[in-house]
Amino acid sequence: MLADIRNDLMYLLNILEYIGKIQKYTEEIDSPEEFYEKNDQMNFNGSINLLANIGENVSRISNELKVEYTEIEWQQIKDFRNKIVHDYVGIDLILTYDIIKNDLTKLQEKIEKIIKVKIIKKIFEIEEINLSKDSKYYTNVRFEKII
Numbered sequence: 001m002l003a004d005i006r007n008d009l010m011y012l013l014n015i016l017e018y019i020g021k022i023q024k025y026t027e028e029i030d031s032p033e034e035f036y037e038k039n040d041q042m043n044f045n046g047s048i049n050l051l052a053n054i055g056e057n058v059s060r061i062s063n064e065l066k067v068e069y070t071e072i073e074w075q076q077i078k079d080f081r082n083k084i085v086h087d088y089v090g091i092d093l094i095l096t097y098d099i100i101k102n103d104l105t106k107l108q109e110k111i112e113k114i115i116k117v118k119i120i121k122k123i124f125e126i127e128e129i130n131l132s133k134d135s136k137y138y139t140n141v142r143f144e145k146i147i
Contacts, residue, residue, distance in 0.1 A: 005064045009124045011057040012111050013132055013141055018050040018057075019108045020140025022100055032097035047100060048084055048091065055081020065114070072110055112145040119146070 025043045029035045036044050058077045066074045080099070084091060118124040126147075133143045 005062045005118075005123060008061050008065050009115065009118070009128055009132075011061050012115055013138055014057045015054050016108060016111055016141045017138050018054050019104050020142070022047045022050050022104060024140065026100050032093045035097050035100075036093055048096070051096070051099070052081050052084045055079075055084070069110070069114055072107065077107075108142075109145075112142065115146045 025047050026035060029038060029043065035047075038044070055078050058074055058081070061074070066072075115124060115129075119126055119129065129143070129147060132138050132141070133147070
C-alpha cells in the first residue's frame, strides 16, 4: 500500500490496538524486573513484539501526516523498533519499561487526537471508524476517545 494520508487510519488504529494490549499486559506490573520475569517472560516478550509492531506501523504512515504532527517522535519510535528487531539481546529493560509506563499513554492520546481531528476534517471517514469499532481486530482501541 502506498503511503497516503487516507491510508494512515489503519496504521494509527493498529498502533492504538498495540498500545492497549501492552497496557493490559503491564497494568499490574510495578518494576522493570517484574516486567521481565512475569509469566516466564511472556508479558515482556509480548510487549516487545508489540513495540516492534508499533514501529513498523509508524514506518508506513505518510510523510504528510508525520510532517503535520512533528510533536510525535516518529523517527525515534522507528529507531526503537529497529533496536528491538536487530539487537533483541541488547534491549535496555529499564528504558523499555519506562517507555511503556510513561510514553505510551502520551502517544496513545496524541494519536487519538489525530484521528479525531482527521474525522472532523473528513480526511478519515467515520464509516471506517465504525467498521473498525465493530471489528474483532480492534478490541483494545478506546473508540470513545475518537468518536
